[in-house]
Amino acid sequence: MSDATQNLKLAFLGAGSMNGAILRGILGAGHDPQNITATVRSETRRQELEELGVNVVVTGENPEHNARVAAESDVVFLGVKPVGITALCQDISAALRPETVVVSVAAAITLATMAANLPGGQPLVRSMPNTPLMVGAGVVGLSPAETASKQQVSIVYDLFASSGDVHVVPESQIDALSAISGSGPAYAFYLAEAMANAGIELGLDEKLAKDLARATVAGAGKMLADPSVDAAQLRRNVTSPKGTTEQAILAFDEGGIPAIIATGAKAATARAAQLSRELG
Numbered sequence: 001m002s003d004a005t006q007n008l009k010l011a012f013l014g015a016g017s018m019n020g021a022i023l024r025g026i027l028g029a030g031h032d033p034q035n036i037t038a039t040v041r042s043e044t045r046r047q048e049l050e051e052l053g054v055n056v057v058v059t060g061e062n063p064e065h066n067a068r069v070a071a072e073s074d075v076v077f078l079g080v081k082p083v084g085i086t087a088l089c090q091d092i093s094a095a096l097r098p099e100t101v102v103v104s105v106a107a108a109i110t111l112a113t114m115a116a117n118l119p120g121g122q123p124l125v126r127s128m129p130n131t132p133l134m135v136g137a138g139v140v141g142l143s144p145a146e147t148a149s150k151q152q153v154s155i156v157y158d159l160f161a162s163s164g165d166v167h168v169v170p171e172s173q174i175d176a177l178s179a180i181s182g183s184g185p186a187y188a189f190y191l192a193e194a195m196a197n198a199g200i201e202l203g204l205d206e207k208l209a210k211d212l213a214r215a216t217v218a219g220a221g222k223m224l225a226d227p228s229v230d231a232a233q234l235r236r237n238v239t240s241p242k243g244t245t246e247q248a249i250l251a252f253d254e255g256g257i258p259a260i261i262a263t264g265a266k267a268a269t270a271r272a273a274q275l276s277r278e279l280g
Helices: 017-028 043-050 064-072 082-095 110-115 131-135 150-161 171-182 183-202 206-224 231-238 244-254 257-279
Strands: 010-013 038-042 053-059 076-077 101-104 124-129 140-144 164-168
Touching: 010 017, 010 064, 017 124, 017 131, 017 150, 038 043, 038 110, 038 183, 043 053, 053 064, 053 082, 053 164, 053 257, 064 082, 064 164, 076 082, 076 150, 082 110, 082 257, 124 150, 124 171, 131 140, 140 150, 150 164, 171 183, 171 257, 206 231, 244 257
Parallel strands: 010 038, 010 076, 038 053, 076 101, 101 124, 140 164
Antiparallel strands: 124 140
């Protein structure tokens, strides 16, 4: 993280699991906690975050607190649920400085929806993080509005890069990105579930089967973490000709698993588009 980025004042409006994970990643990269302010609804959450050294404001039902925090910040992360983004934008709109960058962490909320509820020309970035961000191994998609300068996009990129891989894509691709990386962790967990159930059917103890599946999927993930490797090549390395693994892969292919995964990703993309229309 650059010195210029470290000195920015950041606001996290709503500090749930995802915004909280982003906040922790930024702190881990060396950002001064006194330059970070989070707004929360409960005293319990306030105490949890204050232990990290950041400033915390309990909003309760008073939108003026969010506006006050936003007015003092260089980058504002909107971390409430998607249904609350429009109202939050309206709450902070009058308080924002023209150069403050507003970043949405909510799914399905388009740049146009945010722009319609914020001052004209406000720098905006739509983000799509995934849950492994919580363990510093996330994937984040960023779609900036035309109102965000290259420097402002670079700042947001730098902030997210402390917790995972960051990819800047046009907004037209953000739903597809979400179908792969946003929903993708659930696919991996689903695979681990299926592997464990298969082990149980083969006669393994339930705990052993779950431990084997969990550790195997986690270990494979660590191998994939190397950006120089190729998933197909790693698979081929394990798949000896006429061996046991080859038989399993052939059965997967015959069962149509690649097509099933593609169908699922398309369904996720379609649902994201539908939610954008409903929430817009």
